[in-house]
Amino acid sequence: xxxxxxxxxxxxxxxxxxxxxxxxxxxxxxxxxxxxxxxxxxxxxxxxxxxxxxxxxxxxxxxxxxxxxxxxxxxxxxxxxxxxxxxxxxxxxxxxxxxxxxxxxxxxxxxxxx
Amino acid sequence: xxxxxxxxxxxxxxxxxxxxxxxxxxxxxxxxxxxxxxxxxxxxxxxxxxxxxxxxxxxxxxxxxxxxxxxxxxxxxxxxxxxxxxxxxxxxxxxxxxxxxxxxxxxxxxxxxxxx
Numbered sequence: 001x002x003x004x005x006x007x008x009x010x011x012x013x014x015x016x017x018x019x020x021x022x023x024x025x026x027x028x029x030x031x032x033x034x035x036x037x038x039x040x041x042x043x044x045x046x047x048x049x050x051x052x053x054x055x056x057x058x059x060x061x062x063x064x065x066x067x068x069x070x071x072x073x074x075x076x077x078x079x080x081x082x083x084x085x086x087x088x089x090x091x092x093x094x095x096x097x098x099x100x101x102x103x104x105x106x107x108x109x110x111x112x113x114x
Numbered sequence: 115x116x117x118x119x120x121x122x123x124x125x126x127x128x129x130x131x132x133x134x135x136x137x138x139x140x141x142x143x144x145x146x147x148x149x150x151x152x153x154x155x156x157x158x159x160x161x162x163x164x165x166x167x168x169x170x171x172x173x174x175x176x177x178x179x180x181x182x183x184x185x186x187x188x189x190x191x192x193x194x195x196x197x198x199x200x201x202x203x204x205x206x207x208x209x210x211x212x213x214x215x216x217x218x219x220x221x222x223x224x225x226x227x228x229x230x
Contacts, residue, residue, distance in 0.1 A: 033217045043205065045158075045221035091157060095217040100146045102209075102219055104157045 002027045004094050006105035013082045014113050020067075021077045021108045023092030029053075031097035034068065034075045039107075040088040048090070051075065053097075079110075087112045115141050118210050120222035127198055128230055135193045135225045137208030143188035144210035148219060149181070152205045164191050198229040 004025045013019035025034070036048040051059045051068050058066050063080045079086055092105040117140040127133050137147060146165050150158040162183050164170040170183035180202075182194040191210075195202050205226050209219040 035218070037221075042223070043152075043207075044223045045207065045209070047218060050218060097217070100211045100217055100219070101148075101160065101163065102158075102217075106157045109155075 002029075002094060002096065002103050004092055004103050004105035006090075006092055006108050008108045009106070010109045010111070012111040012113060013079075015082055015084060017082055018078060018080045019082055019110065021079075021090050021092075021110065023075045023077070023105055025073050025075065025092075025094045025103075027073070027094065027096070029096050033095045033097070034066075035093040035095070035102070036064070036066070036075075036077045037091045037093060037104075038086075038088045039091065040085075045091075049077065082112045084112050084114065086110060116212075116220040117141055118144075118208065118220045118222040120208055120225050122225060123223060124226045124228075126228045126230065129199055130197055133195045133198055133227060135195075135206055135208075135227075137191045137193070137210070137222050139189045139210045139220070142210075142212050144191075144212060145188075146211045147185060147191040148209045148211075149183060149191075149193050150207040150209070152207060152224075154205075158207060161193075195227065198227070200229045203227055203229045 032053045034051045038046045049061045065078045067076045089107045091107045093102045119138045121136045149161045161176045162170045162172045164185040172178045185191045207224045209221045211219045
């Protein structure tokens with residue numbers, strides 16, 4: 001079975017600092033996609049960043065970057081220069097190439113302090 | 115682009131009544147739509163996957179007679195909670211995907227259902 005594990009239920013970081021959220025997954029697939037979604041208090045799910053498994057280069061979106069280790073099945077999210085607006089639940093998600101389904105992790109609640 | 119709306123955003127109903135939730139892709143045609151349920155402080159649980167013009171595929175443990183899904187067009191899917199009971203109270207989220215977006219799903223803002 002394909003599973004996604006987020007081992008940090010809660011994290012906190014001071015404004016302007018850097019924080020890394022962990023995610024591991026289990027699959028026998030070779031081609032797939034990985035995502036980080038953010039869910040702020042409004043509960044609207046927002047895509048933060050996406051990684052295609054066949055790409056070795058780590059994805060980057062402004063202050064957000066990932067460390068994708070395919071052999072280790074690890075996909076961590078680094079948030080640089082944290083801002084108060086980054087306070088949210090963060091979900092790691094996995095999608096096999098042959099389906100549109102998303103398999104979500106249990107989430108990490110991130111609190112950014114002033 | 116890629117905006118998904120849900121209506122209503124919040125609904126309160128009496129036990130035994132049925133509630134319909136609409137999910138629309140506003141500026142694109144969705145090849146597939148998904149319905150999730152989210153309990154407080156928990157992750158999203160996929161309930162079903164629907165494609166336009168065909169029957170929805172339900173996840174294990176989800177009662178298809180309880181949660182009726184209709185996907186009448188490429189921009190509209192509806193979820194009807196039939197004979198709702200208090201245990202059906204939850205946050206329901208829909209999402210939509212299109213072929214060109216590398217499995218990315220675009221999420222609606224969610225519907226909070228409270229069954230009294």
